[in-house]
Amino acid sequence: MARALLLENLHPQASTILAGSGVTPVEHGGAMDEDELVEALQGVAVLGIRSKTQVTERVLAQAPGLQAVGAFCIGTNQIDLDAAAARGVAVFNAPFSNTRSVVELAIAEIIALTRRLTVKDSTLHAGVWDKSAEGSHEVRGRTLGIVGYGNIGSQLSVVAEALGMSVVYYDTAEKLALGNARRAPDLESLLRHSDVVTLHVDGRSGNAGFFGREQLAQMREGAVFLNLSRGFVLDHDALADAVTSGHLSGAAIDVFPEEPKKRGDAFASPLRGLANVILTPHIGGSTEEAQEDIGRFVATKLRDYLRTGSTSLSVNLPAVALDRVPGTARLAHLHRNVPGVLATVNRVLAEHGVNVDGQLLTTRGAFGYAVTDVADGVTPEVVEALRAMPETVRLLVV
Numbered sequence: 001m002a003r004a005l006l007l008e009n010l011h012p013q014a015s016t017i018l019a020g021s022g023v024t025p026v027e028h029g030g031a032m033d034e035d036e037l038v039e040a041l042q043g044v045a046v047l048g049i050r051s052k053t054q055v056t057e058r059v060l061a062q063a064p065g066l067q068a069v070g071a072f073c074i075g076t077n078q079i080d081l082d083a084a085a086a087r088g089v090a091v092f093n094a095p096f097s098n099t100r101s102v103v104e105l106a107i108a109e110i111i112a113l114t115r116r117l118t119v120k121d122s123t124l125h126a127g128v129w130d131k132s133a134e135g136s137h138e139v140r141g142r143t144l145g146i147v148g149y150g151n152i153g154s155q156l157s158v159v160a161e162a163l164g165m166s167v168v169y170y171d172t173a174e175k176l177a178l179g180n181a182r183r184a185p186d187l188e189s190l191l192r193h194s195d196v197v198t199l200h201v202d203g204r205s206g207n208a209g210f211f212g213r214e215q216l217a218q219m220r221e222g223a224v225f226l227n228l229s230r231g232f233v234l235d236h237d238a239l240a241d242a243v244t245s246g247h248l249s250g251a252a253i254d255v256f257p258e259e260p261k262k263r264g265d266a267f268a269s270p271l272r273g274l275a276n277v278i279l280t281p282h283i284g285g286s287t288e289e290a291q292e293d294i295g296r297f298v299a300t301k302l303r304d305y306l307r308t309g310s311t312s313l314s315v316n317l318p319a320v321a322l323d324r325v326p327g328t329a330r331l332a333h334l335h336r337n338v339p340g341v342l343a344t345v346n347r348v349l350a351e352h353g354v355n356v357d358g359q360l361l362t363t364r365g366a367f368g369y370a371v372t373d374v375a376d377g378v379t380p381e382v383v384e385a386l387r388a389m390p391e392t393v394r395l396l397v398v
């Protein structure tokens with residue numbers, strides 16, 4: 001029976017789903033360093049981690065039985081994805097599981113900033129009864145400008161409209177407008193027309209510092225600003241000045257250019273202590289619901305890969321998801337992407353009298369992945385002949 005090594009306290013959904021598909025989960029509370037991991041991976045087919053375990057080239061080279069790695073989180077920087085692909089190890093993550101959590105935090109902050117809630121709260125905690133409507137607004141009827149209309153931005157658009165906000169968005173890519181949202185012709189136009197501006201752009205390097213003094217100055221007097229995307233996209237000193245001068249009436253920031261490494265570490269920012277500025281420690285996606293969804297999503301991807309060879313949504317292998325022809329065996333062949341490989345696979349099968357019932361090939365960069373369903377005839381000789389092809393990276397029979 002295949003074994004799965006699950007590190008870093010994954011959600012129980014992970015071991016339940018893997019155990020239900022015939023994999024024996026072995027759990028370990030914390031992360032492991034390189035040497036510990038090399039030792040622990042002997043005889044392991046599946047590795048489950050979060051962000052702290054580094055899956056290096058050396059680890060992968062010494063784990064010949066490893067077939068798949070599940071990153072039970074969003075990022076995959078902790079894994080050498082190219083080295084994993086070169087050894088036929090599929091890597092999966094959970095790109096959408098915390099989308100709703102980020103959207104709900106953004107909505108909470110839009111309302112809190114527009115009502116100056118944290119100011120009222122801290123004043124009353126200080127023992128002062130400041131009952132007044134001055135500077136407090138409903139969000140209904142106000143314009144929300146969403147910069148970056150991807151998974152999070154577009155879902156925020158739907159929820160904000162349900163609250164009666166008028167939504168305008170700007171994205172560098174062509175995006176379908178949901179509901180009554182309108183596309184802004186350019187960023188400046190969005191900034192000049194929005195009461196609330198919120199950033200949901202991705203972390204491409206070209207976005208470094210793209211929102212600075214010039215963009216803040218283009219925002220409406222008294223508008224509020226949110227960033228729950230990436231810390232390095234925003235000039236934090238410029239934002240502090242825009243709030244201190246009164247040009248903006250508030251801001252909510254969840255992500256920072258330099259974030260402390262661990263819980264309890266000190267935090268420095270020019271935004272600390274400013275009125276009507278909400279600071280949160282990168283918790284946009286941190287909810288118990290998101291954790292559960294991550295556990296379910298990634299474990300299901302790993303299970304499907306082991307059962308069917310499906311690489312749908314893999315972050316490092318060509319994506320193939322082929323409906324299984326009933327009653328067939330499946331040959332999942334990862335190979336170097338050079339001309340003629342599929343022809344050679346089919347020639348080997350034909351020479352051994354094996355008929356192909358279904359087949360799909362996809363390529364991604366240096367690799368190709370061919371999934372072939374055959375009714376019978378998958379003998380050890382056939383498997384050996386396919387494995388012996390010089391282009392073969394890995395062959396799974398599932």
Ligand SMILES: NC(=O)c1ccc[n+]([C@@H]2O[C@H](COP(=O)([O-])OP(=O)(O)OC[C@H]3O[C@@H](n4cnc5c(N)ncnc54)[C@H](O)[C@@H]3O)[C@@H](O)[C@H]2O)c1
Pocket residue numbers: 074095098099102147148149150151152153170171172173175200201202203207210228229230254255282283284285286
């Ligand atoms: N705060 C958190 O805890 C948390 C949690 C999850 C995701 N995030 C971050 O939120 C951001 C959005 O996530 P997503 O899943 O919606 O990503 P996504 O890739 O689905 O969407 C990003 C969108 O931004 C657009 N874009 C990129 N650069 C742009 C620019 N300069 N101007 C306008 N549009 C631009 C892209 O075309 C894309 O449509 C990411 O940076 C992600 O890392 C933060």
